[in-house]
Amino acid sequence: MTDFAATKALFDLPEGVIYLDGNSLGPLPRDVPARIEAMLREEWGEKLITGWNKAGWMAQPMRLGDRIGKLIGAEPGHVTTGDTLSIKVYQALASGLEMRPERRVVLSDSGNFPSDLYMAEGLLRMMGRGHELRVVAPEEVEDHLTDEVAVLMLTEVDYRTGRRHDMKRLTAKAHAVGALAMWDLAHSAGAFPVDLKGCGADFAVGCTYKYLNAGPGGPAFIYVAPRHAGRAVPALSGWLGHEAPFAFDLGYRPGAGVDRMRVGTPPVIQMTALDVALDVWDIADIGDVRAKSVELTDQFIAGIEAACPGLELATPRDPALRGSQVSFRFADGYAAMQALIARGVIGDFRAPDIMRFGFTPLYIDEADVARAVDIIADVMNTAAWDRPEYRVRAAVT
Ligand SMILES: *Cc1c(COP(=O)(O)O)cnc(C)c1O
Numbered sequence: 001m002t003d004f005a006a007t008k009a010l011f012d013l014p015e016g017v018i019y020l021d022g023n024s025l026g027p028l029p030r031d032v033p034a035r036i037e038a039m040l041r042e043e044w045g046e047k048l049i050t051g052w053n054k055a056g057w058m059a060q061p062m063r064l065g066d067r068i069g070k071l072i073g074a075e076p077g078h079v080t081t082g083d084t085l086s087i088k089v090y091q092a093l094a095s096g097l098e099m100r101p102e103r104r105v106v107l108s109d110s111g112n113f114p115s116d117l118y119m120a121e122g123l124l125r126m127m128g129r130g131h132e133l134r135v136v137a138p139e140e141v142e143d144h145l146t147d148e149v150a151v152l153m154l155t156e157v158d159y160r161t162g163r164r165h166d167m168k169r170l171t172a173k174a175h176a177v178g179a180l181a182m183w184d185l186a187h188s189a190g191a192f193p194v195d196l197k198g199c200g201a202d203f204a205v206g207c208t209y210k211y212l213n214a215g216p217g218g219p220a221f222i223y224v225a226p227r228h229a230g231r232a233v234p235a236l237s238g239w240l241g242h243e244a245p246f247a248f249d250l251g252y253r254p255g256a257g258v259d260r261m262r263v264g265t266p267p268v269i270q271m272t273a274l275d276v277a278l279d280v281w282d283i284a285d286i287g288d289v290r291a292k293s294v295e296l297t298d299q300f301i302a303g304i305e306a307a308c309p310g311l312e313l314a315t316p317r318d319p320a321l322r323g324s325q326v327s328f329r330f331a332d333g334y335a336a337m338q339a340l341i342a343r344g345v346i347g348d349f350r351a352p353d354i355m356r357f358g359f360t361p362l363y364i365d366e367a368d369v370a371r372a373v374d375i376i377a378d379v380m381n382t383a384a385w386d387r388p389e390y391r392v393r394a395a396v397t
Helices: 004-008 032-054 060-069 085-098 114-127 167-176 257-261 268-282 286-307 333-342 366-381
Strands: 079-082 105-109 132-136 149-155 180-184 203-206 220-224 325-329 348-350 354-358
Touching: 032 268, 060 079, 060 220, 060 257, 060 268, 079 257, 085 114, 085 149, 085 180, 085 203, 085 220, 105 114, 114 132, 114 149, 149 167, 167 180, 220 257, 286 325, 286 366, 333 348, 333 354, 333 366
Parallel strands: 105 132, 105 149, 149 180, 180 203
Antiparallel strands: 079 220, 203 220, 325 354, 348 354
């Protein structure tokens, strides 16, 4: 059983803050500053360009991919890291479409994160072959899986409501109509066990700055199923995805396996932060994290519903149907969230009316949830949020 007091001690959270936004940006792992400092001085500073070989910088994207792969049920050697999630969405979708050249529909849902849809739109326009991005309601996805669909592109957990799709079932259904299934694990990786291999997913992508705590700008990851790894054609054919980058050939030849999804020079400093952040998984079991997350989210839902009649639950009550966040609807949710942040309970707001709270047992415990419920109840029931300064919208909500 994971010792959650020990995992909590690995994070540096400000005094007096209850951090319920690790689903958006994970907190700072305590060892990151020292390890980055050491990397800068001992690797960059001392080794200079030889660091690419001697400090393992060039191998780092695949090494870190394997560390993440263990949390998402990927076969070893089939996940790599780099770029941002939006870029990886583009890459995975482009490869999937090339593998279904006779089909013209990308199926997604209105619970997907806009950037995924925007990237798909841009890619389809660029391809200029008359593809259609078909966006349906989350509960209607299954009915729209027809033999027109080339790629089913979904985010497993809805960033607004926390509703979770049934990856195994939808992947099987996609395959039954001859489509490929591509999953965005932005709100899954590090939150609960994912079984890419068991589900038969074709492609998966995700980011590392949410539940994986790699810090703002942390690299993304991409998974290509082993059966496709040798034939997925990279749309972003950069030199580090080349079979032999240092042969400096004038023509592109894709590298072996998922390596071909690398594009350019990896962000080594940020990757070091990710490497350190992943150390928590040496002492934390992802199954235990899920079990505890269900307890904490159940406790939070029960507490808020008992104390705050003005908040309407937007997240499925059945734990099997949700990820690791809980959302409530409230018309003045933006102002209410600013008031909570001023009182040390940090969640966030998603337009038009969603107050979002993420739960990460790695550093949140029952006492934190109980205190958060008390503070939220006080702010809501005294209308402490109803002040002009809480209505001023910042660039990031
Ligand atoms: C957070 C998130 C993104 C963000 O993409 P970046 O390129 O990392 O900014 C994209 N898609 C989903 C589903 C997300 O949750």
